[in-house]
Amino acid sequence: MNNPEEIATTREFFPSGELPVNLSRRRFLLASAGVSAGAFVLGLGLPLGKARASGASEAMAPGTRVPAFLEIRPDNRIRFYSPFNEGGQGVFTAMAQIVGEEMDADPASFIVDNAPTGHQFQVVNGRMRITGGSMSVRSSYMTMRRLGALARSMLLQAASKRLGVAVDKLDTEPGRVVHAASGKSLTYGELAPQALDLPVPAPDSVKLKNPAQFRWIGKPVKRVDAYAKSTGRAQYTIDIRVEGMLHAAVQHAPRLGMTVGTFRNEAQLKAMKGVHSVHRLPGAVAVVAERWWVARKAVDAAQVDWKEAAADASARVMPADFSTQAYREQLLRAKGEGETAESAGRPGKALDNAHTVVDATYWSQYLHHAQLEPPSTLARFHADGSLEVWVPNQAPDMFQADIAKKTGLDPDRITVHSPMLGGFFGRHFLYGPGVPYMQAIELARATGRPVKLIWSREQEFLRDPMRPMSVVRFRGGLDARGLPVALEAVAVTEGASEGVANKRRGKVDSSAVEGLAGKAYAIPNRRIAQLYMKTPATLAYWRSVGHSMNDFFYETFLDELADKGGQDPFELRLRLLEGNARLTHLLRELADLAGDWKRGPFTAPDGSRRARGVAMASPFGSQAAAMAEVSIENGQVRVHDVWQAIDPGSIVNPAIIEAQVASAVSLGLSETLLEETVYEHGMPVARNFDKYRILPPDRMPRVHVRIVESGAKMGGIGEPPLPATPPAVVNAVSHLIGRRIRSIPLSQHEFKT
Amino acid sequence: MELEINGKSYPVESDADTPLLWVLRDELGLTGTKYGCGIAQCGACSVLLDGRVIRSCVTPVAGVAGRKITTIEGVEDDPAGRRVVAAWVAHQVPQCGYCQSGQVMAATSLLKQSPQPGDDEIAAVMTNLCRCGTYNAIHATVRDLVNGGPSPEAEKARAEAARASNRDGGAHA
Ligand code: FES
Numbered sequence A: 001m002n003n004p005e006e007i008a009t010t011r012e013f014f015p016s017g018e019l020p021v022n023l024s025r026r027r028f029l030l031a032s033a034g035v036s037a038g039a040f041v042l043g044l045g046l047p048l049g050k051a052r053a054s055g056a057s058e059a060m061a062p063g064t065r066v067p068a069f070l071e072i073r074p075d076n077r078i079r080f081y082s083p084f085n086e087g088g089q090g091v092f093t094a095m096a097q098i099v100g101e102e103m104d105a106d107p108a109s110f111i112v113d114n115a116p117t118g119h120q121f122q123v124v125n126g127r128m129r130i131t132g133g134s135m136s137v138r139s140s141y142m143t144m145r146r147l148g149a150l151a152r153s154m155l156l157q158a159a160s161k162r163l164g165v166a167v168d169k170l171d172t173e174p175g176r177v178v179h180a181a182s183g184k185s186l187t188y189g190e191l192a193p194q195a196l197d198l199p200v201p202a203p204d205s206v207k208l209k210n211p212a213q214f215r216w217i218g219k220p221v222k223r224v225d226a227y228a229k230s231t232g233r234a235q236y237t238i239d240i241r242v243e244g245m246l247h248a249a250v251q252h253a254p255r256l257g258m259t260v261g262t263f264r265n266e267a268q269l270k271a272m273k274g275v276h277s278v279h280r281l282p283g284a285v286a287v288v289a290e291r292w293w294v295a296r297k298a299v300d301a302a303q304v305d306w307k308e309a310a311a312d313a314s315a316r317v318m319p320a321d322f323s324t325q326a327y328r329e330q331l332l333r334a335k336g337e338g339e340t341a342e343s344a345g346r347p348g349k350a351l352d353n354a355h356t357v358v359d360a361t362y363w364s365q366y367l368h369h370a371q372l373e374p375p376s377t378l379a380r381f382h383a384d385g386s387l388e389v390w391v392p393n394q395a396p397d398m399f400q401a402d403i404a405k406k407t408g409l410d411p412d413r414i415t416v417h418s419p420m421l422g423g424f425f426g427r428h429f430l431y432g433p434g435v436p437y438m439q440a441i442e443l444a445r446a447t448g449r450p451v452k453l454i455w456s457r458e459q460e461f462l463r464d465p466m467r468p469m470s471v472v473r474f475r476g477g478l479d480a481r482g483l484p485v486a487l488e489a490v491a492v493t494e495g496a497s498e499g500v501a502n503k504r505r506g507k508v509d510s511s512a513v514e515g516l517a518g519k520a521y522a523i524p525n526r527r528i529a530q531l532y533m534k535t536p537a538t539l540a541y542w543r544s545v546g547h548s549m550n551d552f553f554y555e556t557f558l559d560e561l562a563d564k565g566g567q568d569p570f571e572l573r574l575r576l577l578e579g580n581a582r583l584t585h586l587l588r589e590l591a592d593l594a595g596d597w598k599r600g601p602f603t604a605p606d607g608s609r610r611a612r613g614v615a616m617a618s619p620f621g622s623q624a625a626a627m628a629e630v631s632i633e634n635g636q637v638r639v640h641d642v643w644q645a646i647d648p649g650s651i652v653n654p655a656i657i658e659a660q661v662a663s664a665v666s667l668g669l670s671e672t673l674l675e676e677t678v679y680e681h682g683m684p685v686a687r688n689f690d691k692y693r694i695l696p697p698d699r700m701p702r703v704h705v706r707i708v709e710s711g712a713k714m715g716g717i718g719e720p721p722l723p724a725t726p727p728a729v730v731n732a733v734s735h736l737i738g739r740r741i742r743s744i745p746l747s748q749h750e751f752k753t
Numbered sequence B: 001m002e003l004e005i006n007g008k009s010y011p012v013e014s015d016a017d018t019p020l021l022w023v024l025r026d027e028l029g030l031t032g033t034k035y036g037c038g039i040a041q042c043g044a045c046s047v048l049l050d051g052r053v054i055r056s057c058v059t060p061v062a063g064v065a066g067r068k069i070t071t072i073e074g075v076e077d078d079p080a081g082r083r084v085v086a087a088w089v090a091h092q093v094p095q096c097g098y099c100q101s102g103q104v105m106a107a108t109s110l111l112k113q114s115p116q117p118g119d120d121e122i123a124a125v126m127t128n129l130c131r132c133g134t135y136n137a138i139h140a141t142v143r144d145l146v147n148g149g150p151s152p153e154a155e156k157a158r159a160e161a162a163r164a165s166n167r168d169g170g171a172h173a
């Protein structure tokens, strides 16, 4: 495999020569699309799934056209095209479990790839396709189970024909159809050529399994991608290579909105060894070369006089005097009560009549996604003008539509490939100038060659759209017993959704207030509001979106109220959740997991002074409760343990859930302890991991997980374990040091050992 | 210039100051080694040089000519590396997987240098960043390796996965 051309094409054919058994269908589809199978095998063109997903499938409900999703090989291995992209959250494995369960095929026999674009794969509530919002499994669970059941039904029918016995005399065992009376059986691989050519039965004609009979759903099934990801075999967009490909690197304008003025050393760069060409792009210059390192070195040396944005620029423009410090002060100074997102009772009156009123202002920071794979795009135009794009994305059809709009190409002429993601956390949606694909497409067009553009980490941190920052003004009212009777929260911020859209949609951006609104505590008088304050910075979704900061604000303020009212924070939560069986159970499970609630401060066996904090969150359809134990070590916060009890209603894979909890806890800790994107003079100060610190291994605490299956409607898992973590930690720290901490990251505060 | 990578000799044309990482990825097509930061901060680009882990993004290629380079593509040819991969799969370490080539190389280096490392030694070598937060899984896996793991079944599972992957062309064979 030392020949790059070979490597470039291995993904696009079956290297062992073991072709899938339903090849006749593949040939037919390709022929009908005007492409020979030979051309396909050489990777020149139309991917199979696209042909399959078009035409007749438009009429079929998404998630029902079995052959679009499945290929079964003679050795019983099953290739499954997933509507959801894998980026660490384990969804490829979950899909194999869910489909395999009803199909009666071992998930371990699945080879999973991301599906091409098309109507058939719009299975998020039967309407759309995104990998986000912790929605994949919960929004498609029944559809994917039915898909497996339809496949099983087709295999049974094919076996019925082959064996000449009625379908109802047949049954399945994993990977085979069996006829008990004769003892005969046929493997799925043997049946596939006939089965997958049968018409798909009506979706409601198949009966789904009784969950009590589940063999794989709910079990800690091994990930389908663990080996590939332990051996460097997993391929991400950054790794894709095609024949004749050139490499590109860019230098972005220092501030968004600026354009290329004088390019002083353009001729010099062109003359550099290995440079193919030099390009001016909107807001960037690019160098295309035979090797990325050459392109990068050259473009880093580019000397450009950037022009300020035109005064009437419609997109966001980053002004020269923007700083996060000044912007935060602006949020802190902002006057006004904002627009109400949630209200109950009469908060104004209740606050007036309260025995004690607590006022406090909290804030958060901008954050980078800092997914470890820097963004890249490979673009290739074909002789017929059609375009192929490999791009990290969480919504392939939306990318296809956007590319169509921007290039003027018909969407049918644009093939979007969606390789596995080297982490995403919300990074790979449509973020205008925050994503590289239009640059790559422009460079491929200009050079007439396939071009892979990689953003260096430094260029990524210059354009990464950020998790919003917010300032929240709280007022809480306590009655004479010290119990909260009123709570008002005004979030002064621009929300992620309105930031991404670059316009206000409805009244309040729910992503600006989620985690302040939607809390389960019985505080009778409430008002949660957003005071919109546009920022010139570009914004994005970031794992758990508004919850990533709002639950921190709310749950730490709740502790502040508890302290003021002389209440124990754990007991207070139980009290405010009286009658809520699901959440009181969850809290008790948490205490049980953590060996009971003990707030401290106490002296641990190693002599350190420690305290614990508790917090809860209700994100993305799931319920979470977290406890953290902390000490101060060498002037910084040490988190020893995080316990988390999580109730997603019902589950598919407990091992993956545990891994997701550990993952979300680490990201939540990272923002709590260390992370902050600081802008000065309109530019981010940190451009790489030397100054933008993310959680390193030596600051990772032990993580203990309890999964609670309440049987409630299925919730999400990728994001829900994050939001309760920051407040659990900060509540512990505040109690330990005897002073309320009202902002993150904690690295901005001083702690005495 | 000739490089010796995974026991094979490769002629290389890139300039002497090109980081080894980009020679591996672009010139030789060995894309299992990843780019994360380019400034020796994250460890995604970790490879072995004469059996010791280095960060290839800051290692000029000229300096490694004539020395033995092991990348993730060759890690299973090394007995320690094979054990590490088997343990990684058995413990289900990877999430997105992007950092894991580097993590596996770092763990392989650790075991090659010191078969019974203590926690401090582990912490000193296992410094690669993981944005997905697999740190605890990595630590547990390395401890298992130090204690003689993984089990023979884990090695069998690895070998079976390797066969299946070669057959399927799971990504590249
Ligand atoms: S890419 Fe080399 S250390 Fe990050």
Ligand code: FES
Pocket (backbone or CB within 6 Å): A088, A372, A422, A423, B094, B095, B096, B097, B098, B099, B100, B129, B130, B131, B132, B133, B134
């Ligand atoms: S597994 Fe994703 S960065 Fe480590």
